[in-house]
Amino acid sequence: MTPPSGVVVLTDRLVARSGLDRVVAGAVAGGARWVVLREKDLPRAERAALAADLRAILADVGGTLIVAGPDPLGGDAVHLPAAGPYPPPAHDLVGRSCHHQPELDRLTTEHYATISPVWPTKTKPGYGPPLGPDGLRKLVEATPVPLLALGGVETPEQVTACVKAGAVGVAVLGALMRAEDPTEAAATLTSAFHEALTPVLTQTRRGVTQVSPVLTQTRRGVIQVSTSGLRPTVPTQGSSLTARSGHGRPQPPTATREEP
Template identity: 65%
Template sequence: MTGPDRSGGGGVPAGVVVLTDRRQALRPLVDVVRDAVTGGARWVVLRERDLPRDVRLQLADELRTVLATVGGTLVVAGPDPLGGDAVHLPAADSEPMSPEVRLVGRSCHNADELSQLSGVDYVTLSPVFPTGSKPGYGPALGTDGLAQLVRRTRTPVLALGGITTPEQVTACRAAGAGGVAVMGAVMRAGDPAALVGALLAAAVGR
């Protein structure tokens, strides 16, 4: 499956992709995302899967409005795109998806999960660095482990997990990742725009 060409990020997520977590956000989630977009983020993954669908739908609408100002794209975690056309699934998620879905990402953590990929446009590999946001997936891959997994797939890869500095972004790019996905660092940042700007500069080699 190949995603459509989208302004602000091309056909698949790249650069710095922001994952939401309202529990870590220092301010209202939409405000944090708005600042991240100001800093250059053009892809956002809406998580918050514990919220009722109607609440999550409203949140998706608000985030799409923010992203629309820069031609960005909202990806929704889970098979329901909440009125959009892009979803991100867990490694083992087999729930049926809406026929409107045109862009599919999947989370992977090891070679076995990578080998089972089918019909996806991109994949996240995690955790690359130690992180408290996503415990339970074993030891951190490190950039060497990331590079080994990147070589096993032709699917575009986003590095995820424990990424907080431009130096880490540069290392992930050197390992073959097409970009990075960042959650906790952006959610907890006092200035999300400045952080995203610094990470994005490293992601694109500025």
């Protein structure tokens, strides 16, 4: 199962402006494809029923529900706390909440991790200190699994900063749960994520210089996002420029001959 990326919804029915299923449905309509079900205080039967409802919402768009805790509630994707269990249970998708390098160093077979807080958060005030984009970048570079940025992510500018720091996505709670229009809020953040990955083209004297995100392969064969330097490309007549990248390593541009 592919690790989560883009805008990942974290649920909290206690702060949701309307029913949790309606908020999640709105966020999914706005482009979210990953949802982490929290609500750990509910009895298992109620939580399992809620998981089934959210899976039905996500099924229409090919999305995935991840359950917080070791019990997948009928699925096969879980998100574990930093405290345990260790070793992780064997599921198709296992993530873990982390907050600093020592916790990241304990990862073994997890497929991804969240790292928080990147910014001060209303959900957990005083939790930190915040990493900021620079701190996030350092942890991304030192970690062999994809990282989702978590904590205080509310604006498109923050999403962009997280992607440029190397995060494969952002985990968002308050900005979506408290939104008057979850669809619009999710669409705004999702658009910022995709725009941050879109190649930027700048004109030069002899052609076009392309600046694009680079996909790099980690020790575990997992693709992570980072930014690249300048790579010259020359457009051919009648064709459009596209980012040329393969699985895990950028492919060299096809050479073309310039007219004198």
